[in-house]
Amino acid sequence: MIHILFGQSSAGSLRAAFRKKGIDKKEQIISFWDMFSIGPVLRLHEETGLEARFDWMKDVMNDEFGEFQEYIQSFQKTIDRILSIPEELLIFIWTADNAHEQTGLRFVLDILKGKNNDITVINTTKSYGELFNAGRRQYTVLHSGEINPDKLQIIYDQGEGRVLTDHDKEDYGDEWNFLTENRETLRIWRNGRIVSVPEDYYDPFIIQKAKKLHRRQETKDFMKSARLIGEVLGHLDQYVGDAFLEYRLRKLIEKGVFDVEGSLIAMRYYSVKLR
Template sequence: MKIEKLKKIIKDLREEEAKSLLLYILYRVNLLKETKYSENEFIDDLRRIYTMIFDVNEQSERNKEGTFRNVHILFGASPAGSLKVALKDMGVTKGENIISFWDVFSIGPVWRLHEEAGKELRFEWIRKNINNEYDEFHEYKQRFQKTMNEILTIPEGVPVTIWTAENSHEQTGLRFVLHLLKDRNHDIFVINTTKVYRKLFNHRKVKYTVLHSGEIPPEKLQLIYEHSKNKPPLSQHERDDLEKEWCTLAENREELRLWGNGKIHSVSVDYYDPYIIIMAKKLHHEMVAQEFMKSARLIGQVLGHLDQYVGDEFLEYRLRKLIEKGIFEVKGNLKAMRFYSVRLVNF
């Protein structure tokens, strides 16, 4: 029975994969409350998720066989899941291999990340600074190495499609992957989801800027893929330029990167600290004087106003640093943002 197969697939899911599916669902619940996204669209998306769970298992079995004619590389769990659904709807999952870095490359060191010393430096930064509420750090390291190995063992001659939006996370990932594939015999195609989304879906009355590829639902990702099919691969000159940009990034020790004017800019890790304080002051004005605010509320407020993709975990790390400096008082347990509240000391 299908239900028995479903139980087995769910049981075999890694915790990170299960949480990704949950996030996918809750994101759409939020869309129901805050946008014109309809209940019928929500039900359709739930059906897609149901299909995707079986597709993830089938994809895993195909990858074990190592027989594929095209490789897709993405950055983040959410866009990988959406692409699996899109390919399934297109009826082209056979021979399509999906590889995804479950990481945020806009934050943390990328100094010589293509070498063991660089990887260990990044792992240690993540371990020390990003809250590990669910004890996922060991799995994160394993998954990172596994993804690198999958990229390095792509069979010669297989075309590679790299999906990236206009943010420092995916653009850094693009340059990193191109360096890993340096001197390899692959046609490499790049799909800029921000640009294609703008071209296909932004109209005079409705304009939306895609911050990262994970924001794009499967049905639109499918149209983006179909639109991009006839685009030529990167020229050797284009590859060389992007690989050189990686070499520059890989010699920089800054721990935060932003995207602007078509370039990645490395900045100080405390770049957003003043903005966190400004947003805290605004929230204090809306509340009873000297009242503690939930840290998740403050972080959500900051995240909602940023035009960069850095993730809530990074902002929570910076909030803890501001607590250490005595700028915020804290009430609760710092193990995770949902467990504590803060208020400015000199508000």
């Protein structure tokens, strides 16, 4: 069987689960190193679309350690691996209720278009709620990477995956086509659907959290940018990643909303203060 996931954390947890069960040699895992809730997906199935996405992501990723070229190579290698899946293998696609994994699901199904593999979709948010949310304590999974290996294994063994029909694949294909014609570079998950929103959608939220942190200071002063990004991430009900939020913080610095102290080469090197 082939398992496709959208994130190194979730893929690592599933590998650990399979090793513990002794089936890691039989179950193959393919994962993307990317964040599909952000960045252009316009004509992503074409070379020009890929180049446009990589150009945009280069602005978002502070390439302090020279990982950007590795990211491009990894993305293209993952696509090649999916394209080379033999048609007799069963495919499991792991997703959760967030724009990142749901957009990734639709992208992968577009790559697989024309293949005759049986495809099962495992929704970790849904399965986690059904298997583990008993009693008063309720936990909603934001993304698959939050789930530990033991619980991922239980989801695989006992969860209700959805086997896709040809009609399901057509519906996902229509949704993907709609997404790829949209020029917005930020997507959120609302009421069971992917919604495209302007790139500056979370700018007011970043400013709001900065004001909150300033109120905790004796006198208004600079704060570590990582502290602010952490505060925003901790209260966000979406999965967009810290790199995108830090990118928006740099845009707000450019606009003069924040003063900056230090080097913008990476998040840990600078501090910010609202003007």
